[in-house]
Structure formats: structure tokens, C-alpha cells
Amino acid sequence: MNNLNGIKDKIQLSRRNFLVGSVGASLLMAFSVLPGKSMAENAKKALAGKIFSPNVWFEINERGEVLINIAKAEIGQHIGTALARIVADELGADWSKVRIVHVDTDPKWGYMVTGGSWSVFHSFTPLSQAGAAGRIALLEAGAVLLGKNGNECEVINGYVKCGEKSISFGDIVSKGQFNRIFTVEELAALPIKSGKNRQFIGKDTMALDIPSKTNGTAKYGIDVEVDGMVYARPIVPPSRYGNSITKVNDKKAVNIPGYLGYEILNDPSETLQGWVCVLATSYYSAIKAGDAIVVSYKKSPATKVSEEQIQIEGEKLTRDKNAGNLFVDDGNVEQATLEAKINLEASYRTASLLHFPLEPVNATVEFIDDVCHIHTGNQWQSLTMPLIAKALNVTQEKIVMHQYYLGGGFGRRLFGDYIIPAVLTAKAYGKPIKMVFTREDDSRFSPPRSPSVQLFNASVDAKNNVTGIEHAFAAGWPTLSMAPQFMFESLDKKGKIDPFSSNGADHWYTLDNHRVRAINNKLAQDTFLPGWLRSVGPGWLCWGVESFMDEIAIATNKDPIDFRLSLLDGRGKNAGTAPVSNHGALRLANVLKKVRSQSNWGGELGENEGMGVAITYGQERTMPTWIACVAHVHVNKSNGKVTVKKLSLTVDCGTVIHPDGALAQVEGGVLWGLSLALHEGNEIKKGQISKTNLDTYTPLRMGDVPELDIQFIESDEISVGLGEPGVVTVAPAIANAIAQATGVRLRSLPMRPDDIIQFLKERESNKIG
Amino acid sequence: MIEFILNGKKVSTKVPDDTPLLWVIRDEFHLKGTKFGCGISMCGACTVHIDGDPVRACKYPVKLVNKKQITTIEGLNNEHPLQEAWIKEQVPQCGYCQSGQIMQAATLLASNKDPSEKEIVAHMSNNLCRCMAYSRIKKAIKTAANSTSETVSIFDPALNGQKEI
Ligand code: FES
Numbered sequence: 001m002n003n004l005n006g007i008k009d010k011i012q013l014s015r016r017n018f019l020v021g022s023v024g025a026s027l028l029m030a031f032s033v034l035p036g037k038s039m040a041e042n043a044k045k046a047l048a049g050k051i052f053s054p055n056v057w058f059e060i061n062e063r064g065e066v067l068i069n070i071a072k073a074e075i076g077q078h079i080g081t082a083l084a085r086i087v088a089d090e091l092g093a094d095w096s097k098v099r100i101v102h103v104d105t106d107p108k109w110g111y112m113v114t115g116g117s118w119s120v121f122h123s124f125t126p127l128s129q130a131g132a133a134g135r136i137a138l139l140e141a142g143a144v145l146l147g148k149n150g151n152e153c154e155v156i157n158g159y160v161k162c163g164e165k166s167i168s169f170g171d172i173v174s175k176g177q178f179n180r181i182f183t184v185e186e187l188a189a190l191p192i193k194s195g196k197n198r199q200f201i202g203k204d205t206m207a208l209d210i211p212s213k214t215n216g217t218a219k220y221g222i223d224v225e226v227d228g229m230v231y232a233r234p235i236v237p238p239s240r241y242g243n244s245i246t247k248v249n250d251k252k253a254v255n256i257p258g259y260l261g262y263e264i265l266n267d268p269s270e271t272l273q274g275w276v277c278v279l280a281t282s283y284y285s286a287i288k289a290g291d292a293i294v295v296s297y298k299k300s301p302a303t304k305v306s307e308e309q310i311q312i313e314g315e316k317l318t319r320d321k322n323a324g325n326l327f328v329d330d331g332n333v334e335q336a337t338l339e340a341k342i343n344l345e346a347s348y349r350t351a352s353l354l355h356f357p358l359e360p361v362n363a364t365v366e367f368i369d370d371v372c373h374i375h376t377g378n379q380w381q382s383l384t385m386p387l388i389a390k391a392l393n394v395t396q397e398k399i400v401m402h403q404y405y406l407g408g409g410f411g412r413r414l415f416g417d418y419i420i421p422a423v424l425t426a427k428a429y430g431k432p433i434k435m436v437f438t439r440e441d442d443s444r445f446s447p448p449r450s451p452s453v454q455l456f457n458a459s460v461d462a463k464n465n466v467t468g469i470e471h472a473f474a475a476g477w478p479t480l481s482m483a484p485q486f487m488f489e490s491l492d493k494k495g496k497i498d499p500f501s502s503n504g505a506d507h508w509y510t511l512d513n514h515r516v517r518a519i520n521n522k523l524a525q526d527t528f529l530p531g532w533l534r535s536v537g538p539g540w541l542c543w544g545v546e547s548f549m550d551e552i553a554i555a556t557n558k559d560p561i562d563f564r565l566s567l568l569d570g571r572g573k574n575a576g577t578a579p580v581s582n583h584g585a586l587r588l589a590n591v592l593k594k595v596r597s598q599s600n601w602g603g604e605l606g607e608n609e610g611m612g613v614a615i616t617y618g619q620e621r622t623m624p625t626w627i628a629c630v631a632h633v634h635v636n637k638s639n640g641k642v643t644v645k646k647l648s649l650t651v652d653c654g655t656v657i658h659p660d661g662a663l664a665q666v667e668g669g670v671l672w673g674l675s676l677a678l679h680e681g682n683e684i685k686k687g688q689i690s691k692t693n694l695d696t697y698t699p700l701r702m703g704d705v706p707e708l709d710i711q712f713i714e715s716d717e718i719s720v721g722l723g724e725p726g727v728v729t730v731a732p733a734i735a736n737a738i739a740q741a742t743g744v745r746l747r748s749l750p751m752r753p754d755d756i757i758q759f760l761k762e763r764e765s766n767k768i769g
Numbered sequence: 770m771i772e773f774i775l776n777g778k779k780v781s782t783k784v785p786d787d788t789p790l791l792w793v794i795r796d797e798f799h800l801k802g803t804k805f806g807c808g809i810s811m812c813g814a815c816t817v818h819i820d821g822d823p824v825r826a827c828k829y830p831v832k833l834v835n836k837k838q839i840t841t842i843e844g845l846n847n848e849h850p851l852q853e854a855w856i857k858e859q860v861p862q863c864g865y866c867q868s869g870q871i872m873q874a875a876t877l878l879a880s881n882k883d884p885s886e887k888e889i890v891a892h893m894s895n896n897l898c899r900c901m902a903y904s905r906i907k908k909a910i911k912t913a914a915n916s917t918s919e920t921v922s923i924f925d926p927a928l929n930g931q932k933e934i
């Protein structure tokens with residue numbers, strides 16, 4: 001979800017002045033809290049009073065240590081390290097003296113605070129400028145102290161050097177006085193290093209958060225303890241909305257040692273509907289009590305809804321030409337259909353899925369002097385804070401969120417709905433509480449990725465060329481429920497579209513006639529809360545787009561790579577725009593050609609083996625990460641088991657800030673993609689996902705890891721995100737490889753051995769028949 | 770009262786004896802490195818050593834540890850070759866599973882100085898890493914094995930500390 005947060009970050013950092021001032025014994029630097037000209041008059045005063053944007057600020061102390069403070073979530077992407085490298089590079093710091101501090105929110109900042117995975121893409125320029133401003137301030141002060149002229153000096157490795165003489169950052173800070181404001185215009189005019197002059201960016205380093213994650217000292221939300229706290233566990237109602245409690249019977253719980261009682265939660269924000277929380281002196285007692293208490297509900301109609309019903313509704317919607325809103329409308333699809341020699345049609349599905357971050361959601365809450373202190377891991381405080389304020393019926397100034405490491409996010413921790421039961425229970429019970437969801441509680445409450453249906457129609461002319469594609473898709477939309485302010489007006493002005501559930505359909509293939517309809521599946525929306533899951537829309541839309549591209553290639557007797565290349569001509573809207581999508585579709589063509597040789601495409605394969613290809617431009621057209629993937633698979637025709645032997649990927653993400661970290665991100669993403677393709681799927685039964693723990697939900701394990709060959713394009717282009725795009729190409733590449741190996745075309749995710757067997761059997765009986 | 774040796778120190782607890790060891794370690798002795806992931810022995814985040822064997826603490830009733838020696842990630846004291854290898858190979862992403870991964874891997878190296886790829890996978894396949902850092906986990910185990918090909922010493926403070934108690 002770096003895109004969503006990216007928007008936030010951009011709002012926060014662009015058009016801001018930069019403050020440099022001495023505070024106490026340190027030199028502090030930060031972006032001003034107010035945008036544009038309405039700046040703080042006095043940098044020192046503003047910094048001392050913490051009136052600055054808390055997103056990133058840094059300080060240099062008398063020992064010359066550079067402390068980079070980041071008010072953001074570390075979910076395993078080592079983002080703190082990447083951001084610190086950008087600042088440190090421009091600053092001219094000595095890397096061994098750079099430290100990262102993850103800061104708490106401060107009531108003074110109110111809801112200025114943005115959590116969330118800070119996308120390097122949106123922060124690269126402001127952070128480079130901030131580092132450069134710091135460098136200039138240090139250089140000028142250092143020159144004065146050395147009795148030299150600024151232009152005779154340079155900044156290297158934590159020192160200002162003027163010819164023979166030099167002075168360390170530490171000495172400059174302790175001897176100099178700073179009070180300076182860089183305006184937006186001055187910042188923009190600062191010289192930023194070019195690729196080859198960079199010292200840290202593009203070079204490997206040890207991520208700063210890793211050592212604490214090898215010895216048990218990394219502190220996650222679940223590790224928090226506060227004085228006088230008791231333990232709590234929620235009793236999650238049978239579905240998300242519309243359940244009301246008719247009776248609570250705790251007769252079987254009263255004899256459990258440590259059981260303290262329960263609270264029925266009334267939530268003015270209506271995030272929780274029909275919730276009870278159990279209290280106990282130990283968490284184990286809370287677990288047992290939660291199991292023992294019997295809650296009776298007046299159940300919501302949603303508790304009768306199944307996945308199949310939602311998908312049937314999706315099928316119906318995609319076939320209804322009046323359903324949904326126009327997302328893409330180029331040329332004239334009807335005309336193309338009429339003139340076509342062949343029409344091709346295919347419909348693809350994906351099943352519900354869970355994020356399943358390994359740390360179950362939790363929050364520890366205490367009220368101190370009327371202020372609600374929340375200890376938890378959350379990715380997007382500015383989305384969550386208003387909700388908590390509503391639930392508690394207080395202003396946001398009365399809430400402080402303390403940030404910890406996140407034991408996985410994948411989009412689950414963007415929305416802080418799991419904090420609500422904790423704050424309401426603490427308020428009702430009048431004591432600090434630590435609320436932990438068991439794994440089953442967490443799964444049942446978690447907003448799953450919505451099941452989806454997408455329908456494609458292609459027209460092919462007499463010359464065997466594809467002339468148009470019509471594409472319609474239906475799913476539940478996360479943004480509609482959780483952040484409707486990010487929805488945008490459709491082309492036909494019929495209504496709003498969830499951008500994060502549509503990105504991926506507006507691809508970079510040049511098609512004269514192309515129409516895309518985005519449809520909200522209301523049955524899905526009303527049954528459960530759809531979640532943003534790592535890679536969001538592209539995660540399931542690319543599965544349809546890239547499978548269908550392969551089907552067209554096969555139907556027109558073309559090599560799947562040649563066919564794609566013929567549509568990636570970089571013409572018209574696919575030419576791209578500098579700087580973000582410089583060269584447009586041609587960069588996609590480039591990674592595709594690279595992966596062709598990297599994977600030995602077309603080389604000899606063993607029996608029942610196949611290779612399949614898929615490409616993606618990542619999360620959105622305005623922030624493209626160009627990726628091509630080839631999967632090499634083996635299919636066991638007697639039991640339907642698919643073994644992925646190798647995944648080869650070529651990635652163009654512009655400038656790579658932290659190569660090893662980037663590789664780790666893509667490795668994780670690719671294996672996620674593999675897990676979603678073959679191992680997951682969590683169907684909704686009775687209004688809730690049906691697999692709540694690892695005895696039934698079976699993500700990828702070490703034994704299923706194939707050989708990975710991931711290569712990055714060397715590039716000076718602007719740096720873009722990597723947390724998500726690695727996921728998306730894997731499923732369609734595998735499906736396409738299975739089709740090549742066996743002729744079996746799978747159109748439903750996850751791909752199950754049974755589906756393959758079924759298909760082979762039908763083919764066999766057709767032959768005989 | 771149940772008595773046992775936790776990272777070399779003699780300790781006792783009075784919690785109900787069906788309480789899983791995990792909660793005793795985490796909430797009574799405040800050693801938070803051992804994690805809660807699934808609660809049903811299926812993820813390995815809670816892995817500790819009991820008399821040198823890897824055990825899922827989330828399902829292990831505390832009454833069974835009476836007089837036994839427990840080692841948690843904290844008990845490795847930052848001295849285990851696997852911890853060094855984990856940093857060298859930059860294994861952790863979110864890091865939540867990693868205490869369990871390291872504790873599980875440590876019991877492999879204790880009995881097998883130079884495990885093959887297959888042996889590593891067989892030994893580690895019940896430990897889930899949701900961030901899917903599997904390739905690096907594998908690599909780091911090999912790195913640690915190579916770095917200590919002479920003697921694989923599994924650091925167990927319980928063995929050192931026991932005499933003094
Ligand atoms: S928490 Fe014990 S195995 Fe998952």
C-alpha cells in the first residue's frame with residue numbers, strides 16, 4: 001500500500017520550508033509544520049517547541065552522531081535504513097554514526113502524524129533536499145570556524161574539509177550556533193548529487209533494524225506491558241456488520257482462575273457491532289474465558305452469505321453492460337467487436353484471502369490524565385486516529401499512539417480497527433488493558449481480500465491481430481469502506497471508483513479499442529469489510545489481464561513474448577511522462593526482452609514441464625515498477641500437483657537505493673505471489689472466512705520454495721516502490737506455464753490440483769466420447 | 770509450584786499447571802523474544818529448547834517442565850553462530866518469526882555439523898515465515914554451519930550455570 005501512503009506523504013512534505021537550528025546541545029533539522037509561506041519565523045524556536053512535521057527529522061549531537069527520527073512503521077521493509085541512506089548521502093555523514101529512532105506521536109502534532117510505509121518514491125526528493133540543506137548549513141558554519149571561505153570547503157564523511165584543515169560535525173555542532181530557514185524555493189535550488197557521486201545510495205549496507213531481530217530484543221506491539229494492566233480478549237461476532245447481542249452467559253467462565261468479567265462494547269464509530277470483551281489477570285485465563293462464555297446474537301443476514309453466492313453475483317454483474325463505471329474507454333469497442341473475425345471470451349476468478357501477519361493484532365491502552373495512550377503497531381495513524389476519537393467521543397489531541405515494530409503488515413495494519421475494542425474496554429473497565437487477539441480471533445475479524453470475477457472479450461481481425469479488448473471486473477472495494485476520500489469520479493460520471501481496486505486494468509499495452517468497467521460487488525461489500533492486501537488491485541487484476549493475453553497469443557498462434565512485445569510500442573498514452581514513467585511501455589518491453597534470455601525462454605524442457613510469462617507495471621501508472629517474470633513448472637498429471645522449479649524476474653525500479661534490501665523485498669513478494677497462487681484461498685462461509693488458523697490455512701513453507709533468479713536493471717531513473725509489485729506476476733506466469741505444459745487453462749485462483757485433474761479427465765472423456 | 774531452569778537461572782512459578790509455557794516465559798518472566806503466532810503448534814514462532822530439544826511453547830503445559838532446562842532466544846546471549854549468520858545474510862524482514870527460526874535451526878546444527886539442503890528443509894519446514902524470507906534462512910543456516918565446521922557449539926547457559934545453582 002505504498003501508493004495510498006504516498007499520497008499522504010506527498011501532502012505532508014512538499015511545499016514546506018526546512019528548519020535548521022541549535023536546540024540544547026544538538027543541531028536539529030526538520031520540515032516546518034506549515035506549508036508554503038506561512039512559515040515559522042524562527043527556526044530555533046519552532047524546533048525547540050517541536051512545531052515541525054514529525055515525518056522525518058534529524059539531529060546531530062556533540063559527538064557527531066546523526067540521529068534520524070522517523071515517525072513511521074517498520075514492517076520488515078527496512079524502510080528506516082533506506083530513508084536514512086538518502087539523507088546521509090546528501091548530508092555527507094559518516095554512516096557508522098547514523099542511528100534511526102522510531103518516535104512516538106506527540107499530542108502537539110495532533111493528527112499531523114502519518115504512519116504508514118513511507119514510499120521511497122515520494123520521499124526521495126524532499127529527503128535529498130533536507131540532507132543537502134543540512135550539508136550547506138554545516139559547511140558554512142564549519143568554514144567560519146576554520147576561518148575559511150565556504151567555497152574552499154567540502155563535506156566528507158562527517159567532516160568539513162577546507163584544504164589541509166578540517167573540523168568534525170560534532171565540533172561544529174558544539175561550537176556553532178544555527179538558526180536558519182530554507183524556503184521551498186531555496187530547497188529546490190540545492191544541488192543534489194548525481195548517480196556516480198553517491199556514497200550510500202545504491203550500495204549495500206546492513207539494515208539497522210536487523211540485529212535486534214536476531215536476539216529477541218526488537219519490541220513489537222504484543223510485547224508491551226504497562227503498570228497495573230489486565231489482559232483482555234475479544235469475542236468476535238459471527239460476521240462484520242449488523243449482529244446484536246441478546247444474551248451473555250458466563251456461568252462456565254466464573255470458575256476459571258483469574259477471570260475478571262466481561263464488557264459489552266458500545267461503539268459510537270460503529271466499527272464494532274455486537275462485541276464482548278473478556279478480562280482476566282493472565283492472557284491464558286482470558287483465552288479460556290473467551291471460549292467458555294456463550295454469547296447469543298440476533299444475527300445479521302450476512303451470516304447466511306457464502307463465497308459462491310458472492311461470485312455468482314460477480315459473474316452476473318460483469319455480464320451486465322450497465323453495471324459499474326467506466327475506468328478506461330479508448331476507441332470504440334463495439335465497432336471492433338462487430339468487425340472482428342474471431343471473438344474470444346474468458347472469465348477469471350480469485351478467492352478470498354487473508355494477510356495473516358504472524359503477530360496477531362493487539363493493542364495496550366492506558367488513560368493518563370485524560371489522555372488515551374495506545375501502544376500498538378499501526379501503518380496509518382492519520383486514518384485510524386479520527387476513528388478512535390469517534391469511538392471514544394474525544395478530540396484527537398486526547399489520543400497518543402506509541403509506535404512499535406510490526407510483526408508483518410501486508411496492508412492489514414493500515415486500518416486500526418483492532419485498536420477500537422482495546423480503547424473501549426479500557427474505558428469501560430477503568431484500568432489499563434492489554435488486548436491480544438488469538439489467531440482465530442484475528443482471522444475472523446481481519447478484512448480479507450475480496451473474492452473477484454473478471455470478464456474479458458477480445459476481438460481479432462482477419463489479419464490475426466487483436467483490435468480491441470473489453471474488460472469488466474467485480475469485487476468488494478476496501479477504499480469505499482475505509483477511506484472513501486480517495487475514490488475518484490469515473491469517466492462516464494456515473495459514480496466513483498476505488499483506484500486501488502482498479503489499478504492494473506489500465507495497462508501499458510497499446511490497444512486501439514479498450515474499455516474497462518469497474519464494478520463494486522455490493523453483496524461482498526455488505527457481507528464483510530474488504531481489505532487492502534499487499535499489491536491490492538494489481539494483485540488480482542494482473543492475474544486476469546496476463547492470463548488472457550496468453551490465451552490470445554495461443555489463439556492467434558503467436559509466441560506469448562513476441563505477442564506482448566508487439567503491443568508494447570510506447571505509442572500515445574503509453575509513451576510515459578518524465579520523470580516517473582520516463583520511456584513508458586518501452587521499459588516494460590525492455591524487462592520482457594531481458595527476462596526472455598535470462599530464463600532461457602524457448603529452451604528445451606522436460607516432460608510435462610512448461611514455461612509461462614507475465615508482466616506488470618506495479619501498483620499504478622503514475623508510479624510504475626516494471627517487472628517481467630517467467631515461471632518454469634512441472635505438472636504431475638496423475639495427482640495434479642504443480643511444482644514450480646524456477647522463477648526468473650527482471651525488475652526495473654529506477655534507482656536502487658539499497659540493493660540487498662530491494663532484493664529481499666522482491667524475494668518476499670515473489671514467494672507471496674507463489675503462496676497466493678497455489679497455497680492460499682480462504683472461502684467465505686456464513687459471512688466470514690472459513691479458515692482461521694494454520695491447520696486449515698496453508699501458506700507456503702520452506703519446502704515449496706523454488707529457485708529464484710531476480711535481476712535488477714541498472715538505472716538512474718527515479719526510484720519507485722518495491723514492497724508489492726513482486727507479488728503480482730507470479731500467479732499468471734504459473735497459469736501460463738501450466739497451460740503450456742498440459743494444455744490445461746486454469747481460470748480460478750488459487751490453482752488447485754483437483755482443478756487440473758478435473759480438466760484432464762474431461763478432456764480424456766471428450767476424446768473417448 | 771513448578772521449578773525449572775530458565776536460561777541458566779533457577780526459577781519457579783505458581784500459575785495453574787495447564788498454562789502453556791509460552792505465557793509463563795513471556796508474561797511472568799518478561800522474556801518477550803519468544804513469540805505468539807498461532808497457538809496451535811503450527812508456526813514455530815514460540816520455539817524454545819527444553820533439555821536441548823526444540824519445543825513449541827504455546828502448546829506445552831508448564832507442569833511438564835518441572836526440573837527441566839529451558840533456553841529461549843535471550844539465552845543464546847548473542848553468541849550463537851546462527852545469530853551472526855542471520856545478520857550477515859540479512860535474514861529478518863518483519864522479524865517476528867525469527868527467534869523461533871533461530872531456535873529451531875540451533876537444534877539442527879547441534880546434532881548435524883554440516884546439514885544438506887534437504888536436511889535443512891526437513892528440519893525447518895514447520896516454521897512459518899509469513900514474510901517469506903525462506904531463501905535467506907536457508908542460506909544463513911549454511912553460513913553458520915560453515916563458520917563452525919570444526920565444532921558446532923550450541924550455546925546453552927543452562928549447562929554452564931547449572932553447577933552454581
Ligand atoms: S505460536 Fe506456537 S507454534 Fe505458533
Ligand code: FES
Nearest residue numbers: 863864866899900
Ligand atoms: S520475518 Fe516476518 S514472519 Fe518471518
